[in-house]
Amino acid sequence: MRRIEDCIAGVVGADARAKEEAQRLQDILTKPQGSLGKLEALSVRLAGVYGTSKPSVGRKVVFTMAADHGVTQEGVSAYPAEVTRQMVLNFAHGGAAINVLARHVGAEVRVVDMGVSCDEDWPTCVICRKVGKGTRSMARGPAMTADEARRCVEAGIELAEMAVDEGFTALAIGDMGIGNTTAASAVTSVIAGKPVRDVTGRGTGIDDTKLNAKVSVIESAIRANSPDPRDGLDVLAKVGGFEIGGMAGVILGGAFRKVPVFVDGFVSGSAALVAGTMCPKSVDYMVASHLSVEPGHAHALAHLGLVPVLDLGMRLGEGTGAALAFSVADASCKILSEMATFEGAGVSRSSEKGS
Amino acid sequence: MRRIEDCIAGVVGADARAKEEAQRLQDILTKPQGSLGKLEALSVRLAGVYGTSKPSVGRKVVFTMAADHGVTQEGVSAYPAEVTRQMVLNFAHGGAAINVLARHVGAEVRVVDMGVSCDEDWPTCVICRKVGKGTRSMARGPAMTADEARRCVEAGIELAEMAVDEGFTALAIGDMGIGNTTAASAVTSVIAGKPVRDVTGRGTGIDDTKLNAKVSVIESAIRANSPDPRDGLDVLAKVGGFEIGGMAGVILGGAFRKVPVFVDGFVSGSAALVAGTMCPKSVDYMVASHLSVEPGHAHALAHLGLVPVLDLGMRLGEGTGAALAFSVADASCKILSEMATFEGAGVSRSSEKGS
Numbered sequence: 059m060r061r062i063e064d065c066i067a068g069v070v071g072a073d074a075r076a077k078e079e080a081q082r083l084q085d086i087l088t089k090p091q092g093s094l095g096k097l098e099a100l101s102v103r104l105a106g107v108y109g110t111s112k113p114s115v116g117r118k119v120v121f122t123m124a125a126d127h128g129v130t131q132e133g134v135s136a137y138p139a140e141v142t143r144q145m146v147l148n149f150a151h152g153g154a155a156i157n158v159l160a161r162h163v164g165a166e167v168r169v170v171d172m173g174v175s176c177d178e179d180w181p182t183c184v185i186c187r188k189v190g191k192g193t194r195s196m197a198r199g200p201a202m203t204a205d206e207a208r209r210c211v212e213a214g215i216e217l218a219e220m221a222v223d224e225g226f227t228a229l230a231i232g233d234m235g236i237g238n239t240t241a242a243s244a245v246t247s248v249i250a251g252k253p254v255r256d257v258t259g260r261g262t263g264i265d266d267t268k269l270n271a272k273v274s275v276i277e278s279a280i281r282a283n284s285p286d287p288r289d290g291l292d293v294l295a296k297v298g299g300f301e302i303g304g305m306a307g308v309i310l311g312g313a314f315r316k317v318p319v320f321v322d323g324f325v326s327g328s329a330a331l332v333a334g335t336m337c338p339k340s341v342d343y344m345v346a347s348h349l350s351v352e353p354g355h356a357h358a359l360a361h362l363g364l365v366p367v368l369d370l371g372m373r374l375g376e377g378t379g380a381a382l383a384f385s386v387a388d389a390s391c392k393i394l395s396e397m398a399t400f401e402g403a404g405v406s407r408s409s410e411k412g413s
Numbered sequence: 414m415r416r417i418e419d420c421i422a423g424v425v426g427a428d429a430r431a432k433e434e435a436q437r438l439q440d441i442l443t444k445p446q447g448s449l450g451k452l453e454a455l456s457v458r459l460a461g462v463y464g465t466s467k468p469s470v471g472r473k474v475v476f477t478m479a480a481d482h483g484v485t486q487e488g489v490s491a492y493p494a495e496v497t498r499q500m501v502l503n504f505a506h507g508g509a510a511i512n513v514l515a516r517h518v519g520a521e522v523r524v525v526d527m528g529v530s531c532d533e534d535w536p537t538c539v540i541c542r543k544v545g546k547g548t549r550s551m552a553r554g555p556a557m558t559a560d561e562a563r564r565c566v567e568a569g570i571e572l573a574e575m576a577v578d579e580g581f582t583a584l585a586i587g588d589m590g591i592g593n594t595t596a597a598s599a600v601t602s603v604i605a606g607k608p609v610r611d612v613t614g615r616g617t618g619i620d621d622t623k624l625n626a627k628v629s630v631i632e633s634a635i636r637a638n639s640p641d642p643r644d645g646l647d648v649l650a651k652v653g654g655f656e657i658g659g660m661a662g663v664i665l666g667g668a669f670r671k672v673p674v675f676v677d678g679f680v681s682g683s684a685a686l687v688a689g690t691m692c693p694k695s696v697d698y699m700v701a702s703h704l705s706v707e708p709g710h711a712h713a714l715a716h717l718g719l720v721p722v723l724d725l726g727m728r729l730g731e732g733t734g735a736a737l738a739f740s741v742a743d744a745s746c747k748i749l750s751e752m753a754t755f756e757g758a759g760v761s762r763s764s765e766k767g768s
Contacts, residue, residue: 088503089510090491090617094733095706095726136763137447144760148443153753155444162744208737262445263763351450369724370741371450378449383741386725389517396516398508405499408491408618 062291062310062336065215069313072106072342075327080105080113080394086329087397088405094393096367096413100345101192101390108342109229112395115318115387116227118165120377121217122149125173125300126192127237128201129279134240134260134272139192143176143238149234149376150181153168156232157377163385165230166378170217173300187213187378196244196279200296200374207295207303211336214307215314222315229312230347230384231329232319232377236262239352242328243274244297246354248385249331250361252383254280257354258322259373289336298332305329306336313340320380320387323373327358334362345387348372348379417563417646417665417691420570424668427461427697435460435468435749442752444758449748451704451722455700456700456745462673462698463582467750470673471582474519475732476572476663477504477511480528480591480655481547483556484634489595489627491617494547497591498531504589504731505536511587513730518740520585522732525572527565528655529590542568544655551599551634555651562650562658566691569662570669577670584667585675585702586684587659588734591617594707597683599652601629601709603642604686605716611637612709614679614728645690653687660684661691666694675735675742678705682713689717694736700742703727703734 080102085091092098104113124146148154149169149401160167170185175192189209193201201211215269218229224295231373236242246257254276260269276297283296286336294303306329312319313333321330334341346359350370357367400407435457435737440446447453459468479501485494503509515522525540526533530547544564548556557565572586590596594616601612608629631652638651649658663682664670667674668688676685689696701719704710706728708764714721722738755762 086508088500088508093617093727093729095728097725097727098595138761138764144758145443148753148758148760151753151756151758153443153751155442155449155748155752157742158747158751162740162747171503226505262448331494362456367725370452370722372448372452373450374444374448382741382744384515389514389737392513392517396508396513397510398503398506403499403503403508405503406493406496409493412519 059218061214062211065310065314066337067383069337069339071339073109074283076109076111077102079111083111083394086399088400088403097390097393100367100387101394104318104387104391107316113391115391117225118228118384119221119226120156120160120165120167120230120232121170122167122232122234122377123172123301123304124176124234127235127241128193128195129197129240129275129301130237131195132197133274135183135236137141137236139175139236142234143174145234146171146184150184151301154376155374155378156381159378159381163381165381170304172304184189193299195274196283196297200283201298202295204295206207207291210300210303211307214304215311218308218311219315222317228318229308230377230380231308231326232322232380233325233375234306235299235301238299238325240272240276241297241299241302242325243354244280245293245328245331246358248280248285248293250357251287252357257357259352261353267410286342290332294332299372302329302332306332309333309340309344310337313343317343319343319346320347320383322347322377322380323375324352324355325375329353330362331358345383347383414567415570415643416715419567419664420669420722421692421765424692424694426694428464431464431466432457432461434466438466438749441754441765443755443758452745452748455722455742455747459673459746468746470746471681472580473583473739474576474581475511475515475520475522475587475736476527477587477589477732478521478527478656478659479589482590482596482654483548483550484552484595485592486550486602487630489551489630491619494530495592497529497589498591498742500589501526501529501539505539509731510729510733511572511736514593514684514733514736518736520739525659527659528539528708540730548654551638551652552630554637556653557650559650562646565655565658569659570666573666574641574670577672583673583739584663585732586663586681587677587735588656588680588730590656592656593654593656593680595627595631595656596654597650597680598709598738600648600683601636601685601713603635603640604690606642612712614707614709630747645687649687655685658685661687664688664695664699665692674698675699675700675702677732677735678730679707679710680730682710685717687714700738702738
């Protein structure tokens with residue numbers, strides 16, 4: 059198992075020269091400059107990740123990481139906690155949204171038990187990296203120990219590296235865990251430095267009363283635990299979750315192995331904040347797949363300097379937005395590889411400078 | 414050839430019952446209600462088009478319709494007019510963005526010469542429905558005769574029906590024509606009832622001076638020709654374009670044959686305004702693929718009551734946004750067909766009413 063510190067030390071930033079070359083290529087393809095908008099920007103970003111001006115996304119895998127959250131005992135969710143276990147079985151049987159969307163874009167789904175509150179009698183396709191049977195309630199002390207936080211992240215790094223060793227060239231992270239938008243709001247508030255109220259939403263669908271209670275729980279948990287915003291592992295341990303740590307690890311492992319990690323929505327975004335705090339260079343390897351309806355997500359992305367590819371009004375998690383973004387990324391790379399240039403196709407250029 | 418009036422008389426609105434059933438199904442799938450955002454809304458819309466609660470998009474074709482515009486002689490575009498012909502050849506050789514993106518989503522591209530200003534010595538794959546060698550300048554009289562306007566629309570209806578007869582079950586429309594954002598702005602201003610300045614943008618990339626000139630040209634063309642905003646064919650004839658008429662025809666033909674027509678961006682959107690004015694029920698069959706950067710597009714969509722699926726900062730045309738939306742539509746239908754229900758998967762429901 060690679061140590062977290064060794065992984066972080068091995069991450070180098072994106073290839074600036076490949077990005078420049080990809081941008082130059084975009085500018086001579088048979089279309090007005092910039093007219094493919096985010097497709098162009100995404101292709102250039104991926105050129106930097108893969109270190110070539112004609113990148114290809116290739117084989118794709120979504121890590122859907124599940125865990126339970128002790129904070130559900132404070133009444134912060136619309137769904138009972140046993141739904142986490144039930145949904146892991148749904149993933150295993152191929153009936154959840156992420157299964158459908160991953161099939162649609164040709165990606166594999168790897169379901170990981172990072173800390174579901176049940177015994178480990180899973181179907182064989184579920185990868186068990188259980189760090190504990192759910193976190194403790196952050197309202198009553200740290201969600202996990204410092205050692206547990208390290209173990210989550212290390213598990214994520216290991217899974218990312220295993221996937222790359224198997225030939226996967228693009229990773230995605232998604233989440234399942236009743237109560238985990240509470241943890242994500244806490245992490246986002248601390249690391250992005252925003253008031254809890256601004257980064258807390260309705261999750262799976264709570265009413266105003268529960269939303270107010272959720273905000274109070276998070277505020278008092280942050281006060282009581284005082285996580286250090288500059289220390290990603292400390293924030294993860296005190297107010298995070300096992301699946302958040304696992305996803306942060308996948309990002310670090312992906313960045314170490316120079317493959318892009320497609321970050322799904324709000325909970326995955328809080329993992330990106332943890333990873334970005336631990337290893338700022340890892341941000342180069344993140345792709346912000348979509349903008350979640352959860353209000354904290356825009357703050358998380360802004361803190362990381364990331365622009366979301368899609369904006370479809372989604373708020374499901376699981377990696378669903380990342381799966382759809384995989385397809386857009388494929389398309390963006392094919393533009394670079396397959397389109398004709400003005401010169402090659404005998405098409406006249408614009409008479410306007412720079413257009 | 415089907416007469417326009419017979420086609421319009423044969424269009425019936427979307428199937429309200431299939432839409433209701435699809436919505437009910439969305440609400441019992443294993444996810445919080447509404448959490449897939451626009452994917453859910455799109456699947457319900459397509460259920461109404463296909464008349465079934467489990468629709469499938471099936472075989473897809475993009476009509477990329479090209480024509481020239483006499484108004485280019487007023488200096489409204491950044492590119493020389495011969496680029497229209499050059500780009501048709503680029504489409505025919507598979508080197509344009511629409512070729513790449515259509516291949517990516519498994520759609521066929523049909524390139525149609527609706528009125529390119531050149532002889533007809535095209536490669537065999539180009540479909541020739543040339544109504545004229547470019548329109549006349551709307552600044553100096555009507556862009557085309559009333560008879561020419563009818564012929565464009567009839568050609569589009571015929572092409573749509575031929576495609577459905579061949580087994581295509583989803584159509585898209587896209588445009589190529591130097592100068593055609595000028596025509597689209599004029600059509601949008603007239604039908605949506607918005608000031609020219611608000612619906613006129615930089616097209617392929619003109620500077621401020623040319624933008625001001627473009628606005629003046631459109632304003633005086635509308636004043637001189639006084640098109641009737643309630644008469645789509647009249648607007649098309651006076652300030653439209655041959656490819657805009659062809660695309661309006663594809664919409665009418667698609668609606669008549671009950672298949673969705675994915676409308677691309679701003680110029681296609683002006684065709685949607687023409688079709689919607691001629692046949693309000695045809696709007697049920699339109700899918701607004703994406704939101705163009707061109708400022709008039711949002712006004713056109715608002716007038717039609719359509720919400721765009723994607724928002725990727727694109728402004729290329731050709732059908733590129735529609736191709737990407739095809740893939741999202743496929744995904745949205747698979748959600749309805751392939752996801753497990755709460756009951757089927759043994760997943761507990763929310764404790765909150767209506768979530």
